[in-house]
Amino acid sequence: xxxxxxxxxxxxxxxxxxxxxxxxxxxxxxxxxxxxxxxxxxxxxxxxxxxxxxxxxxxxxxxxxxxxxxxxxxxxxxxxxxxxxxxxxxxxxxxxxxxxxxxxxxxxxxxxxxxxxxxxxxxxxxxxxxxxxxxxxxxxxxxxxxxxxxxxxxxxxxxxxxxxxxxxxxxxxxxxxxxxxxxxxxxxxxxxxxxxxxxxxxxxxxxxxxxxxxxxxxxxxxxxxxxxxxxxxxxxxxxxxxxxxxxxxxxxxxxxxxxxxxxxxxxxxxxxxxxxxxxxxxxxxxxxxxxxxxxxxxxxxxxxxxxxxxxxxxxxxxxxxxxxxxxxxxxxxxxxxxxxxxxxxxxxxxxxxxxxxxxxxxxx
Amino acid sequence: xxxxxxxxxxxxxxxxxxxxxxxxxxxxxxxxxxxxxxxxxxxxxxxxxxxxxxxxxxxxxxxxxxxxxxxxxxxxxxxxxxxxxxxxxxxxxxxxxxxxxxxxxxxxxxxxxxxxxxxxxxxxxxxxxxxxxxxxxxxxxxxxxxxxxxxxxxxxxxxxxxxxxxxxxxxxxxxxxxxxxxxxxxxxxxxxxxxxxxxxxxxxxxxxxxxxxxxxxxxxxxxxxxxxxxxxxxxxxxxxxxxxxxxxxxxxxxxxxxxxxxxxxxxxxxxxxxxxxxxxxxxxxxxxxxxxxxxxxxxxxxxxxxxxxxxxxxxxxxxxxxxxxxxxxxxxxxxxxxxxxxxxxxxxxxxxxxxxxxxxxxxxxxxxxxxxxxxxxxxxxxxxxxxxxxxxxxxxxxxxxxxxxxxxxxxxxxxxxxxxxxxxxxxxxxxxxxxxxx
Numbered sequence: 001x002x003x004x005x006x007x008x009x010x011x012x013x014x015x016x017x018x019x020x021x022x023x024x025x026x027x028x029x030x031x032x033x034x035x036x037x038x039x040x041x042x043x044x045x046x047x048x049x050x051x052x053x054x055x056x057x058x059x060x061x062x063x064x065x066x067x068x069x070x071x072x073x074x075x076x077x078x079x080x081x082x083x084x085x086x087x088x089x090x091x092x093x094x095x096x097x098x099x100x101x102x103x104x105x106x107x108x109x110x111x112x113x114x115x116x117x118x119x120x121x122x123x124x125x126x127x128x129x130x131x132x133x134x135x136x137x138x139x140x141x142x143x144x145x146x147x148x149x150x151x152x153x154x155x156x157x158x159x160x161x162x163x164x165x166x167x168x169x170x171x172x173x174x175x176x177x178x179x180x181x182x183x184x185x186x187x188x189x190x191x192x193x194x195x196x197x198x199x200x201x202x203x204x205x206x207x208x209x210x211x212x213x214x215x216x217x218x219x220x221x222x223x224x225x226x227x228x229x230x231x232x233x234x235x236x237x238x239x240x241x242x243x244x245x246x247x248x249x250x251x252x253x254x255x256x257x258x259x260x261x262x263x264x265x266x267x268x269x270x271x272x273x274x275x276x277x278x279x280x281x282x283x284x285x286x287x288x289x290x291x292x293x294x295x296x297x298x299x300x301x302x303x304x305x306x307x308x309x310x311x312x313x314x315x316x317x318x319x320x321x322x323x324x325x326x327x328x329x330x331x332x333x334x335x336x337x338x339x340x341x342x343x344x345x346x347x348x349x350x351x352x353x354x355x356x357x358x359x360x361x362x363x364x
Numbered sequence: 365x366x367x368x369x370x371x372x373x374x375x376x377x378x379x380x381x382x383x384x385x386x387x388x389x390x391x392x393x394x395x396x397x398x399x400x401x402x403x404x405x406x407x408x409x410x411x412x413x414x415x416x417x418x419x420x421x422x423x424x425x426x427x428x429x430x431x432x433x434x435x436x437x438x439x440x441x442x443x444x445x446x447x448x449x450x451x452x453x454x455x456x457x458x459x460x461x462x463x464x465x466x467x468x469x470x471x472x473x474x475x476x477x478x479x480x481x482x483x484x485x486x487x488x489x490x491x492x493x494x495x496x497x498x499x500x501x502x503x504x505x506x507x508x509x510x511x512x513x514x515x516x517x518x519x520x521x522x523x524x525x526x527x528x529x530x531x532x533x534x535x536x537x538x539x540x541x542x543x544x545x546x547x548x549x550x551x552x553x554x555x556x557x558x559x560x561x562x563x564x565x566x567x568x569x570x571x572x573x574x575x576x577x578x579x580x581x582x583x584x585x586x587x588x589x590x591x592x593x594x595x596x597x598x599x600x601x602x603x604x605x606x607x608x609x610x611x612x613x614x615x616x617x618x619x620x621x622x623x624x625x626x627x628x629x630x631x632x633x634x635x636x637x638x639x640x641x642x643x644x645x646x647x648x649x650x651x652x653x654x655x656x657x658x659x660x661x662x663x664x665x666x667x668x669x670x671x672x673x674x675x676x677x678x679x680x681x682x683x684x685x686x687x688x689x690x691x692x693x694x695x696x697x698x699x700x701x702x703x704x705x706x707x708x709x710x711x712x713x714x715x716x717x718x719x720x721x722x723x724x725x726x727x728x729x730x731x732x733x734x735x736x737x738x739x740x741x742x743x744x745x746x747x748x749x750x751x752x753x754x755x756x757x758x759x760x761x762x763x764x765x766x767x768x769x770x771x772x773x774x775x776x777x778x779x780x781x782x783x784x785x786x787x788x789x790x791x792x793x794x795x796x797x798x799x800x801x802x
Contacts, residue, residue: 054758056776058485058748063755088521091545092755095722100759111544111554114517114524120560121542127553281524284532310485312751316525319481320532336483 002038002189006077009036009191016140017078018108021066021093022223023246023279025084025110026267029133031192032152033140038078039188040066041247044225044339048074051102055093060310061339062223063089071102080106080139082132086279087313108135114281117272126268149263153270155192157259162199163187163252170241170298171210175202177230177240184248185224215359216241218295218330220321221306222314223247225339229306232348236355242298244291245306246314250277278313284320291324302358303332304351308339331358372432372453376425383424384417404679406651409610411618411638418634419620423504429453430508434573437530439523441717442516442541443710445589445627446566449581450573455507456624457530461489464496465668465780467503474781482529488749488780490526497533510534512572514565516541518720520752537572539565543714546721550712558711579706586706589627593698595635596622600695602642603686604737607651608659609642612685613675614652616666622694657682658801661734663689663760664745664753665779670787677791681798687737689729693718696729723756727763734768740801741771743794748778773797 006017017036030037042065049072052064069075081103083094098107110132113121133144163184166173173180183202187195215238224230224245233240243249253274259266276282276290295303303325307314318334325332333354335347343351400407429435436452438444444454464470470488473495478484480498482491496502513536515527524540531538541561544554566577599618602609610618618638625631645651660678662685667674675685697717702709718729734742742764744757761772775793778784 056746056748056754056758059751059755085545088752089755091521092723092752094545095547095724096756096759099722099724100756100763109545109547113557114521114542115540118561118564120557120564123560124544124553124557127556131551131553278525281521281528284528310751312486312522313525315483315486316490316522316529318483319529322481334481 019078019081028152032149041223042339045341082108085111171212172207214239216300217302218242218300219304220244236352238355278317288324305334368431371428380421380424427506435508436512437510438514441518445585457493461492513538518543518717585627587703590701597695605646607656608686609645611652612688615691653679658740659686661739661742669782746776
């Protein structure tokens with residue numbers, strides 16, 4: 001389905017397409033340069049090619065599946081690949097694929113700084129943004145237009161604003177979690193203007209009063225795979241009232257920065273305004289405060305931590321997340337997966353038992 | 365504070381040496397009359413006694429360091445030369461982790477970390493250290509509490525996540541040197557970023573200690589660090605001789621001063637001593653193993669809990685690890701250090717660490733080592749706990765074998781957690797590997 005869409009975008013609009021590995025990257029620059037970003041969170045399921053065997057089984061499924069997918073030619077519809085500097089595994093993949101075989105098209109890297117904003121990291125990220133734009137010029141064959149970048153920044157701000165409204169207004173949205181997350185995740189490959197139209201339509205559905213009757217829970221993790229987790233949750237009588245997935249909520253940048261002036265400076269500020277995320281090595285104390293505030297605002301009754309196995313940035317933060325939940329007296333369920341296509345029966349049982357527990361308030 | 369300082373100084377200068385002399389005397393007494401049994405190894409290095417003394421004193425001083433001098437917990441790739449002039453006592457949790465690994469106490473420490481919520485899939489050094497902090501248990505007696513955490517991401521991103529957890533636990537400042545990964549050539553703005561951060565971290569440590577960093581002093585320390593890494597490189601290079609005067613496994617242990625005491629005179633004095641001894645062994649044809657028939661390269665960190673068994677298994681069949689990419693990294697990095705331009709050269713040196721560079725660079729290093737040390741084969745330790753070192757090994761194996769015509773084995777284990785090592789399976793694989801040479 002994505003292949004057909006990408007081909008259509010290239011054919012109908014003359015756009016280039018770039019596969020993007022998780023998590024954080026300046027999508028605004030790609031949009032401004034008329035480049036369709038197609039995010040590759042795995043893809044989920046078993047590796048789609050024998051090349052996964054070039055990585056050890058203790059490397060996360062995101063990196064192994066991406067290697068298998070790309071090296072087997074299944075991503076050949078795109079014109080280049082972008083590797084953000086997310087973790088050691090993706091960093092390693094960014095040399096393994098282009099340097100040792102499996103990817104012959106341009107390979108771009110975006111090395112976002114780690115940790116909190118410092119004068120050095122602010123200066124660096126601005127230069128890295130310019131550097132990425134220059135690298136993209138060699139893919140698109142045309143220079144970046146500053147006005148177009150301003151337009152793209154405004155467009156993505158609006159997208160983020162709508163996502164924020166949908167996530168914050170979750171109890172008032174007459175839509176099940178599966179439908180909401182499918183909508184949010186279509187932004188991983190849709191042309192942003194098309195995604196914007198869908199998000200506006202969803203925003204218009206928001207009611208004045210809550211319509212969700214289930215138990216509100218928070219969910220944090222890397223990427224919502226398998227998506228059937230939401231059907232299981234909803235079926236058990238809960239709904240996601242607070243989201244902190246790296247793929248979803250942690251990429252929704254608050255709308256408090258300036259929009260005027262040098263667009264690269266605006267993008268720099270947006271980088272540091274994003275919610276705390278372990279893949280950017282945010283301070284766990286800051287993240288803990290952020291989560292406590294999120295749990296408090298949304299009135300959730302329990303917290304689900306949903307991580308891919310072997311994901312170091314995420315797994316190092318688990319004790320801090322546990323403390324955040326404990327500070328609010330919230331029970332926590334830790335789930336680990338490997339981007340399976342379906343939840344195992346044991347996991348389903350654990351989710352059901354957890355929802356039953358928080359529904360009855362037994363944990364408190 | 366004064367009492368503490370006196371204890372600290374006495375520990376390093378009086379009590380420590382006296383205690384160690386007493387221990388050595390006791391050991392000599394026990395050994396008196398006993399003959400060394402048959403061993404596949406050559407005579408033990410005399411320098412080992414000095415190594416134990418140097419490292420024991422460092423850890424002994426450390427017991428009294430907090431409250432006496434500023435204490436920094438530091439990652440192995442951090443430019444410690446900037447901290448030395450300010451009088452920091454440095455603790456290397458990676459080195460301490462290795463100590464715990466050798467003592468095989470990692471499962472117990474890791475269990476404490478896992479109980480707190482850290483997954484067993486995380487780096488075993490990190491789990492060891494966090495568990496040690498939680499339990500207050502260490503083979504070093506006691507580790508001083510840090511006033512500062514100093515982290516450089518040139519060896520992995522893991523250290524940053526780990527040090528964030530330490531900062532959270534100890535509530536002390538964390539200074540970060542974030543070194544962008546080098547794909548091909550480092551980009552100018554990447555190097556500028558590293559340089560800018562060095563300036564920032566000097567400000568932080570000056571504020572913390574209330575002292576100014578003296579650039580002349582830094583130049584002196586940088587000069588010593590360069591000399592230390594040069595000496596270390598020369599020690600390693602003696603293994604180009606046939607037979608190699610020591611084993612690569614010995615090298616893992618003798619690495620401790622260049623990691624922990626880099627930039628100090630005691631570090632350099634130690635390596636002069638070691639180099640003299642190794643040079644003498646080369647002249648006299650004394651090998652690290654008795655009958656060196658095959659020479660191997662080791663890639664990745666060692667399996668600290670099993671190095672002796674592993675090297676014995678190989679030595680009994682005439683196989684010796686004559687070079688390792690890990691120990692070589694400490695010689696390689698120092699070659700870029702230039703006392704004439706301490707900051708600029710530190711930027712280059714600390715950015716161009718083997719693990720912060722792409723796989724073609726790693727392959728080049730392995731090719732070069734294989735040729736320089738005339739190896740017949742290589743063992744690539746696929747280390748569950750070290751993804752940046754292990755990713756790419758399957759391709760590296762194939763390329764090394766094809767290009768150099770050597771036999772290459774991938775051995776899956778973990779550098780610190782013995783629960784991830786299956787001796788029966790591993791030894792069988794090693795046995796088959798050695799068999800393939802006949």
